[in-house]
Amino acid sequence: MSTSQTINKTWLISQEALENWLDSLAKARSLIAPRDVDGVLLYRPVENSNQIKWGFTRPVLSAKEVFFPSTERLLKIEKTNQHVTLLETLPEGQTVIFGLRPCDARGLQALDALFIKHTPTDPYYARRRENTAIIGLACKEMGPTCFCTSVGGAPDDSDGMDVMLYETEDSYLVRAMTEKGLALIPQTEWPLTEEVPAPAKMDAPLYSLPQQNSWPAHFNANYWEHVSERCLSCRVCAYVCPTCRCFVIRDESLTAPGQFERIRCWDSCNGANYRRIAGGHRPRSEKGERLRNRFYCKFYYYAEQYDLGEETSACTGCGRCVDSCPVNIDITEVLTELGRLA
């Protein structure tokens, strides 16, 4: 994933050649790409390139769900009287994901820090990462709620991609970034080019984030109670976020008697009962405390707890939470207002 792995080779291909390539990739492995699912754009399996939605800004959900599904089976449990068998259900099969936006690749790097680098490694996530090649697609311009440039990202950032595509006027520049990516490319069929991608338009507003060392001082600010007054604790911000990763583990019955599955499901620290413990004690029972925790996790705790390298926050600036919040709690506004408190 580091730039030292970069392979300095670029090809110029047509839309037709791209679609042919994706069709051939889809034959040998599962292909995941932006797809219109009942009017909602999601990264989902496609059978061929005809099912891909072209000309999108970004899918409604991040690529988090490809590697860390909203619900996944960890174990199958078979129970008879005094005998239990546990079957591990690690994901199998090779996957290629096409059309990943730079903000989502960055989200994966934050999840890598937690699920892979922070030991013990989570075998389910790690296996999916290992078995998946990533073909990124640079954004030509930033969407109306995008703010990746405010958190250290860029619409054409190739970090974390195995192959990076840049749209030109009528074709694509394809750049191999890793050996894993190079292995996917039909090198003999495609013409190499010296052309370099045009820089992406970065005309979105730049928000100033609070200084990293100012977060502890904001902890007891009345601001949190104020900003959370309208919060519905609906948790959508966590579900659309590429880096929110809270989860629950529980067992569910399967149809056959004595058969169960242990599953892991997304959760959110904004949920009212998130911290409830046996006996009914419920820390962070106030909305303000919970909303504060989400912001602190994203911008302060995460980098303290996990190795984010040079990054100080787990926010990718994708703007999905801004789009989805039903009561318009805007992360950029919160950050701006906190900056003013300092």
Next chain:
Amino acid sequence: MSDNPMKPYLGRLAEVKDLGTEIKLFRVEMLNGGNEAFCNCKPGQFAFVSAFGLGEAPFGIANTPEHGPYIDFAINRLGSVTTGLHELGEGDIVGVRGPLGNWFPMDDFKGKNLVILGGGIGGAPLRPVIQHVLDHRGDYGKLTILWAARHPSLLVFTDEYEDWRKSPDTGLHLTVDASDPTWDRNVGLITDLLKKVNPSPENAVSITCGPPIMIHYVTRLLGEMGFAPQNNYVTLEARMHCGLGKCGRCNLGEKLICVDGPVFNMEEVGHLLETFL
């Protein structure tokens, strides 16, 4: 831990017995390699226990490996997993995932006086500390145990009190919030008992486990009595789901109870404890 940190070891219930109202001791005989994983576990560590089909929940390990080869858990029936566990009997299979978390620095405590404060089922993770001290009695100074519960029927490990009392230079002080006619000892909060026993902070460390509100008031009182924050140890809990520093449920500020704890001293978490209440 096994190769897959989400996959529990299997264990057979060797003994299940009542410890108090709705509280049972589960003595688990580890199967399929679990013994090796747990034979070096330390006082203060915890593990997830599975009631297969219902789920798993974290519990403090309630004995030292020297008191094995079984692993003890004291479990209060409160939710679905603990209810499922309470329905099991001897010979039934449970899952055990661990050992997890840090532990009490028993070596650093050598030569010191220990004040142990347990509230209700919070006494469970303190039992291995008591066992360790009694097994290595010469290594430690005076041992003062303050043991509390809401009601006499909720006091745990009552059949071991005699052994604790008989150990040299050891004091056991009991109190309950509400008494019944059989009760002839203290009635009142553990903080009242602590004031009464009034242990010296000189060359002493305290170890507290109990409900959050008890931890809050007990550690505050210990501070007032002259115990320095770095000498006041607590073991904390949250309804964690992974125990591996990933699920996000047990953070205390930037600390994660499951991997940075569950054992902390008040110098580390005193300023964060408010968010735990």
